[in-house]
Amino acid sequence: QRQMCIRDRSRIEINMSAATPVNNPEEPFVEAFGGWQERSILIVDDEPGMRSFLQRTLVGRCSRVEAVESVEAANVLLGQQHFDLIILDNSLPGKSGVDWLQEIRELGLHNDVVLITAFADLETAIRALRAGAADFLLKPFRVNQILSAIGRCFAVSYTHLRAHET
Numbered sequence: 001q002r003q004m005c006i007r008d009r010s011r012i013e014i015n016m017s018a019a020t021p022v023n024n025p026e027e028p029f030v031e032a033f034g035g036w037q038e039r040s041i042l043i044v045d046d047e048p049g050m051r052s053f054l055q056r057t058l059v060g061r062c063s064r065v066e067a068v069e070s071v072e073a074a075n076v077l078l079g080q081q082h083f084d085l086i087i088l089d090n091s092l093p094g095k096s097g098v099d100w101l102q103e104i105r106e107l108g109l110h111n112d113v114v115l116i117t118a119f120a121d122l123e124t125a126i127r128a129l130r131a132g133a134a135d136f137l138l139k140p141f142r143v144n145q146i147l148s149a150i151g152r153c154f155a156v157s158y159t160h161l162r163a164h165e166t
Contacts (some may be wrong), residue, residue: 039063041062041065044071070094088115116137
């Protein structure tokens with residue numbers, strides 16, 4: 001089984017059957033990077049089933065998980081509190097996730113963003129990366145795929161934090 005991962009403007013094809021999980025196949029990065037207990041995640045997806053799936057997957061792993069159905073609701077939450085990561089659907093009513101991502105970047109918000117979409121093409125992936133998405137996943141995806149994408153984001157931010165401490 002192969003998964004395409006786009007990160008930092010490059011395309012990487014990963015042979016998932018050759019991957020070796022750390023302890024639990026659904027949590028490959030949690031233990032490797034000291035856990036996610038202090039992390040907060042905002043989910044922005046108009047599909048109730050996807051919001052519920054992501055909340056159930058993440059609520060026991062992170063200190064705070066919020067889920068909203070629109071970019072307007074996400075703007076309200078982002079104005080009130082910080083989130084370490086945003087999981088953002090690209091197909092939202094009124095505005096695409098990529099367009100909203102460009103807007104929040106212009107406002108100076110630099111949260112890590114994992115863009116998820118059922119309708120992807122190369123142009124969308126390129127626009128997402130140029131807008132500042134840290135990762136890009138195609139729906140439907142498995143629990144271990146979203147956890148791996150989140151883990152990569154948290155690992156990169158942890159590495160940057162450690163580099164600034166020394």
